[in-house]
Amino acid sequence: MTTQNSLQPSVRFTPRWHLNLRDAGTLIGLAIIVVTFSFLTPVFFTLPNLLNILQQSSINALIALGMTLVIISGGIDLSVGPTAALAAILGATMMVAGVPVPLAILATLSIGALCGLFSGTLIAYAGLQPFIVTLGGLSLFRAVALIYSGGNPVFGIPVAFRSVINSAVLGVPTPIVIAAVIALVLWLVMNKTPLGEYILAVGGNEEAARVAGVPVKRTKVTVYIISGALASLASLVLIGRLGAAEPTIGNLWELDAIAAAAIGGASLMGGKGSIVGTLVGAIILGALRNGLTLLNIQAFYQLLATGLIIIIAMLIDRATRGR
Numbered sequence: 001m002t003t004q005n006s007l008q009p010s011v012r013f014t015p016r017w018h019l020n021l022r023d024a025g026t027l028i029g030l031a032i033i034v035v036t037f038s039f040l041t042p043v044f045f046t047l048p049n050l051l052n053i054l055q056q057s058s059i060n061a062l063i064a065l066g067m068t069l070v071i072i073s074g075g076i077d078l079s080v081g082p083t084a085a086l087a088a089i090l091g092a093t094m095m096v097a098g099v100p101v102p103l104a105i106l107a108t109l110s111i112g113a114l115c116g117l118f119s120g121t122l123i124a125y126a127g128l129q130p131f132i133v134t135l136g137g138l139s140l141f142r143a144v145a146l147i148y149s150g151g152n153p154v155f156g157i158p159v160a161f162r163s164v165i166n167s168a169v170l171g172v173p174t175p176i177v178i179a180a181v182i183a184l185v186l187w188l189v190m191n192k193t194p195l196g197e198y199i200l201a202v203g204g205n206e207e208a209a210r211v212a213g214v215p216v217k218r219t220k221v222t223v224y225i226i227s228g229a230l231a232s233l234a235s236l237v238l239i240g241r242l243g244a245a246e247p248t249i250g251n252l253w254e255l256d257a258i259a260a261a262a263i264g265g266a267s268l269m270g271g272k273g274s275i276v277g278t279l280v281g282a283i284i285l286g287a288l289r290n291g292l293t294l295l296n297i298q299a300f301y302q303l304l305a306t307g308l309i310i311i312i313a314m315l316i317d318r319a320t321r322g323r
Contacts (some may be wrong), residue, residue: 026263026264026265026277026280026281026284026313027280029263029284029309029313030280030283030284030287033284033287033288033291034287036291037287037290037291037294037295040291040295041291041294041295043294044290044291044294049290049294051172051173051176052290053283053286053287053290054173054176054283054286055173055175055176056286056289056290057179057282057283057285057286057287058173058175058176058178058179058237059175059234059237059238060234060253060256060257060260060282060285060286061179061182061183061260061278061279061282061283062178062179062182062230062231062233062234062237063080063084063230063231063234063253063254063256063257064256064257064258064260064261064264064278064279064281064282065179065182065183065186065230065275065278065279066080066223066226066227066228066229066230066231066257067080067227067254067257067258067260067261067278068186068261068264068266068273068274068275068278069186069190069199069223069226069227069273070130070223070224070227071203071258071261071266071267071268071270071273072190072199072200072203072223072266072270072271072272072273073199073202073203073219073220073223073270074130074202074203074206074269074270074271075123075130075220075223075224075270076130076131076134076258076268077116077119077130077134077224077227077228077254078131078134078135078137078138078254079115079119079134079135079137079138079140079141079254080227080228080231080250080253080254080257081138081142081231081249081250081251081252081253081254082137082138082139082140082141082142082145082250083112083115083116083137083141083228083231083232083250084112084231084232084234084235084238084249084250084253085141085142085145085235085246085247085248085249085250086111086115086141086142086144086145086148086247087108087109087111087112087115087231087232087235087236088108088145088232088235088236088238088239088245088246088249088250089145089148089149089154089245089246089247090107090108090111090148091104091105091107091108091111091232091235091236091239091245092154092157092239092244092245093148093149093154093245094107094108095157095158095161096154096155096156096157096158101158101160101161104161105161105236108232108235108236109229109232109233109236110229110232111232112228112229112230112231112232112233112235113225113228113229113232114228115137115141115228115231116224116225116226116227116228116229116231117221117224117225117228118137119133119134119137119224119228120220120221120222120223120224120225121221123220123221123224124216124217124218124220124221125217125221138254142247145247146247146248148247149247151247152247153244153245153246153247154244154245154246155243155244156244157239157240157242157243157244157245161240162240162241162243164240165236165237165240165241166240166241175237175241178233178237179279182230182233183275183276183279186226186275187275187276190275195219195222198214198215198219199219199223200271200272201214202214202216202219202220202270203270203271203272204270204271204272205271231250231253234253235249235250256285259281259285259306259309259310260278260281260282260284260285261273261278261281262281262310262313262314263277263280263281263284263285263309263310263313264276264277264278264279264280264281264282265277265278265281265313266278281313284309285306285309288302288305288306288309289302289306292305
């Protein structure tokens with residue numbers, strides 16, 4: 001009993017209502033990007049373009065929010081892009097075949113959750129490394145999507161589904177609303193539920209968490225299920241906007257998601273992360289790419305800028321760690 005009680009403080013995390021130094025730095029970084037591009041191109045700081053940035057960022061935000069939970073727990077999920085592709089192909093196929101849209105949406109989300117369950121089970125119960133398992137999933141899920149579709153896109157997404165995705169709520173595009181609602185739910189999970197404490201505890205010190213009675217294996221599986229389900233949700237948003245599903249969608253989504261989480265303050269060592277920070281990180285990437293596109297900057301310079309921002313974010317994280 002003494003050992004257990006002495007370890008409990010190390011796995012107990014109290015939510016903070018105020019912005020810490022790291023979150024404030026992320027917001028300042030976003031403000032600098034917005035102000036800079038507003039001076040460089042007058043189109044940038046207009047309501048239609050700002051809504052466009054948020055709408056474009058919503059897909060990466062959904063992926064990154066799930067990735068953040070995985071990273072906080074001490075893992076990594078490199079299979080989110082192929083998971084999204086597989087879910088998109090199967091979901092679109094069901095819709096085109098006449099399956100009711102609500103049922104097809106539920107099935108699509110379930111496909112992503114099952115992919116997460118597959119990876120999480122191997123990691124938690126077989127003791128395999130997250131990097132290796134999800135790297136294998138990256139190839140496996142992509143291959144299944146390509147084999148099932150024959151490498152061909154699926155057209156004919158129902159108008160009823162597309163109209164929902166392309167609609168607006170009080171003038172705000174639906175994808176933005178979806179991302180905001182998911183972010184709020186996950187914020188509540190991380191700050192108001194035992195699951196949030198478990199995720200932080202497992203990522204902070206897995207052995208101490210186990211001794212303190214935290215269900216380590218179930219927590220690991222849960223975060224991968226959430227990550228897979230959110231990847232499927234992101235794919236639904238994308239095919240609703242495009243009107244078609246391709247087995248090649250989601251290429252490098254995992255890197256964008258990791259970048260958004262890292263910019264937002266998540267530590268790849270685990271035990272640290274921020275839902276709000278990840279959301280801002282996704283917007284930073286979206287604003288950066290939008291601004292560079294408006295300035296007619298070629299795509300490979302956009303990759304260069306993204307890489308530099310990630311490195312800077314890591315340096316800031318190192319400088320502010322523990323403050």
